[in-house]
Amino acid sequence: MVKKHVLNAETELYCLIGKPVSHSLSPLMHNYAFRKLGLNAVYLAFKVNEEKLQEAVDGLKALNIKGANVTIPYKTSVIKYLDSVEETARRIGAVNTIKNSDGVLSGYNTDWSAAVELLKEKLNTFRGVNALIIGAGGVARAILYGLIENGVNVTVTNRNLDKAEAMVNEFKTIFKNKTECNTIPLTDIKKEISRFNIIINATPVGMTPNINETPVNPDYLTSKMIVFDTVYNPLETLLIKKAKRIGCPVIEGYRMLVKQGVLAFKIWTGIQPPAKDMERIVYLKLKAEASQINKSV
Numbered sequence: 394m395v396k397k398h399v400l401n402a403e404t405e406l407y408c409l410i411g412k413p414v415s416h417s418l419s420p421l422m423h424n425y426a427f428r429k430l431g432l433n434a435v436y437l438a439f440k441v442n443e444e445k446l447q448e449a450v451d452g453l454k455a456l457n458i459k460g461a462n463v464t465i466p467y468k469t470s471v472i473k474y475l476d477s478v479e480e481t482a483r484r485i486g487a488v489n490t491i492k493n494s495d496g497v498l499s500g501y502n503t504d505w506s507a508a509v510e511l512l513k514e515k516l517n518t519f520r521g522v523n524a525l526i527i528g529a530g531g532v533a534r535a536i537l538y539g540l541i542e543n544g545v546n547v548t549v550t551n552r553n554l555d556k557a558e559a560m561v562n563e564f565k566t567i568f569k570n571k572t573e574c575n576t577i578p579l580t581d582i583k584k585e586i587s588r589f590n591i592i593i594n595a596t597p598v599g600m601t602p603n604i605n606e607t608p609v610n611p612d613y614l615t616s617k618m619i620v621f622d623t624v625y626n627p628l629e630t631l632l633i634k635k636a637k638r639i640g641c642p643v644i645e646g647y648r649m650l651v652k653q654g655v656l657a658f659k660i661w662t663g664i665q666p667p668a669k670d671m672e673r674i675v676y677l678k679l680k681a682e683a684s685q686i687n688k689s690v
């Protein structure tokens with residue numbers, strides 16, 4: 394039973410900073426968790442213009458906002474305004490979670506750990522595992538970090554291959570060649586794909602409204618491959634649909650979205666939130682949005 398949410402003079406505030414934020418599902422899942430746990434706290438989304446980012450971050454201190462998430466396009470640029478940044482987030486070069494401890498702002502990244510935790514649910518071990526990441530942007534960086542950290546061999550492919558190569562070289566230096574890490578052009582996917590145990594889409598390909606696109610030809614997939622699509626809108630991308638049909642274990646993007654939120658909640662409050670319920674509420678919201686779209690088409 395979810396308790397009534399009563400706001401008063403002692404309510405603690407948490408928030409999202411980004412632009413745009415109106416589509417965000419973070420207020421839904423965090424407010425649900427606060428209510429369910431009976432915590433006197435509320436989560437709001439703030440659309441912040443770039444020139445106001447520093448003022449917004451300083452405002453967290455001024456208003457004693459207990460914690461924040463940071464989203465596109467500020468995950469990197471926010472770092473310079475924080476008092477400290479966890480080593481992992483510094484290496485990834487992105488912060489998605491801020492904790493305010495008595496006026497000291499610390500930055501964390503929970504995207505990488507969310508991805509790793511979800512993959513751990515599908516695999517007994519990461520030893521000898523080969524992953525293909527498609528994409529070389531922010532989310533690819535976080536996942537690449539998590540995979541190398543856990544001993545996975547990773548190949549990155551990207552539309553702009555130079556970008557992928559620069560990212561891979563940077564991480565090879567950071568991790569001192571801890572695992573095998575390289576790049577391939579998109580055109581080599583067909584001939585290389587059979588050696589991968591995990592295929593990860595870290596591009597927006599397949600996202601609404603382009604729901605008939607896939608980042609890789611699904612005909613290349615085999616049932617032994619774990620298919621992880623970071624795209625969460627639609628709930629089930631064409632890549633995920635096809636992978637399920639083939640019999641691949643799949644990880645849908647909404648599960649990563651929820652998991653990074655669950656990990657952020659734990660950092661802010663020290664309390665394990667009701668993760669399964671949060672996942673369900675986000676799932677239902679995305680499903681309702683999908684049926685609205687279907688009705689209007």
Ligand code: NAP
Pocket residue numbers: 504527528529530531532533551552553554556595596597598600623624625646647649650651653
């Ligand atoms: P980003 O930094 O802008 O990077 C986008 C990446 O996708 C780049 O590698 C880009 O290639 C590639 N790309 C973009 N459009 C493409 C296209 N039409 N065809 C092929 N490649 C394309 O974005 P990001 O922050 O990494 O986010 C990427 C996606 O991840 C988002 O769209 C979102 O769906 C998903 N995401 C999910 C979560 C979650 O929690 N589930 C969190 C964050 C992001 P170039 O380098 O060649 O431009």
